[in-house]
Amino acid sequence: MKFEPGIGATQELSLRVSVATLVRVVFEHPDGGERMLALERKATLHETNVEVKSQPFGGAVRILDLDAIYDLIGDFDFDSTNSRAEQDFRLFIRPSAWPVLREFCIQHLSHVHDPVIETDPTRELTEEFADALKISLKPNQYIHTPVETVIEDHPAPTDNVYARGISTARVYRIFEASITDPSLIRTMLKNSEGMSDRDLCELAMDDFHHGGKGWANAMFALPLKQVTEHYSSLPVVERNATTVFGTKRLDETVAAVLEGITVSRYQRL
Numbered sequence: 001m002k003f004e005p006g007i008g009a010t011q012e013l014s015l016r017v018s019v020a021t022l023v024r025v026v027f028e029h030p031d032g033g034e035r036m037l038a039l040e041r042k043a044t045l046h047e048t049n050v051e052v053k054s055q056p057f058g059g060a061v062r063i064l065d066l067d068a069i070y071d072l073i074g075d076f077d078f079d080s081t082n083s084r085a086e087q088d089f090r091l092f093i094r095p096s097a098w099p100v101l102r103e104f105c106i107q108h109l110s111h112v113h114d115p116v117i118e119t120d121p122t123r124e125l126t127e128e129f130a131d132a133l134k135i136s137l138k139p140n141q142y143i144h145t146p147v148e149t150v151i152e153d154h155p156a157p158t159d160n161v162y163a164r165g166i167s168t169a170r171v172y173r174i175f176e177a178s179i180t181d182p183s184l185i186r187t188m189l190k191n192s193e194g195m196s197d198r199d200l201c202e203l204a205m206d207d208f209h210h211g212g213k214g215w216a217n218a219m220f221a222l223p224l225k226q227v228t229e230h231y232s233s234l235p236v237v238e239r240n241a242t243t244v245f246g247t248k249r250l251d252e253t254v255a256a257v258l259e260g261i262t263v264s265r266y267q268r269l
Contacts, residue, residue: 003070006077007084009092009166013077015155016168017098019089019105021121022058024147024257026224027179030186037224038179038188039254040128043197043204045214050201053242054220055251059124060088061109061117061173068116072104073097079166089117098169102151106269109149109173121175131217133191141181147174150256151267174257192221197248220248227254231261239263 009016025038039054063069066087069076077092078084093101108114121144129137155167179185195218208214222245230245231254239255240263255263 003067003075005066005070005075005084005091007081008077008079010077012094013075013092015093015095015098016079016158016166017089017091017093017101017170018060018158018168019109019117019171020058020060020173021124022056022150022172022174022253022257023121023125023144024174024176025057025125025142025179026176027185027188027221029189030182035224036221037227038192039220039222039250040132041192041195041197041200041218041220041248043200043216043218045204045208050204050214052197052200053249053251055253056257057125057128057177058121058172058175059128060086060090061119062123063087063089063117064114065116069101073101102153102169102171105171106149106151109171110146119173121173121177125177128217132219133187135184135187137184138181141184142177142179144175144177147176147257149173149269151269152265153267154265172253172256188219189221192219195219222246222248228258228261231255231258236262236264240265 027036027038028034029036040057041052041054043050043052060083073093074097079090079092083090108117109119111119126137129135150172152170155169158166158168179188200216200218203216204214207216227245231239234243239261241252243250255261256266
């Protein structure tokens with residue numbers, strides 16, 4: 001391998017870029033058939049307080065060929081030791097390289113089996129269902145299809161635990177995953193209804209006290225029509241931020257996976 005990237009921003013490599021999949025996980029409610037949206041509900045310990053927020057399933061895509069990225073944009077660094085270990089597409093690059101890298105991502109994310117970057121949400125979806133439900137998600141339990149690519153051209157601060165507050169440009173590949181297994185749907189609903197935010201906070205604290213990072217995951221299932229109407233009722237500028245639906249805080253990325261919702265920070269392709 002001719003290029004070995006380092007870790008962290010420098011004066012030259014000052015723009016953070018994140019490329020990720022986001023998955024609109026949907027299913028029909030067994031009582032009445034209402035179309036539901038499932039989100040990943042996360043409790044995260046920040047110093048002395050625990051934050052609970054729900055977001056779409058998904059995460060950083062993996063870079064399969066580091067040399068191809070280097071050949072395209074020259075030097076780059078990963079944003080953390082964790083990203084480097086996983087080869088996650090969370091990088092510091094030269095700001096001048098962003099237009100070329102953005103177009104590269106748009107092109108390659110549309111490929112089914114791309115040789116340079118991961119373009120399938122299966123790995124992240126399986127890992128996050130395991131975290132939330134303690135089960136192994138099987139391919140025959142859902143059907144996933146690509147929807148669109150979303151670009152966030154104007155860098156905005158991230159709340160990623162490894163790079164909190166750093167301005168980041170983003171590319172999201174959006175998928176829809178329809179859950180078809182009735183037993184899995186019942187498990188998802190039971191978890192969503194039976195695990196309170198307070199319970200989740202206690203699990204995060206327990207995780208920290210046992211040497212973990214202070215994280216805990218669960219499901220949050222809500223009617224897709226209602227959450228779409230909620231975002232539609234907000235001024236466009238307010239769709240850029242975390243919002244509250246009922247008693248639950250929703251991450252700003254929820255708007256990215258909803259059909260028909262205009263968000264000023266996103267360009268949909």
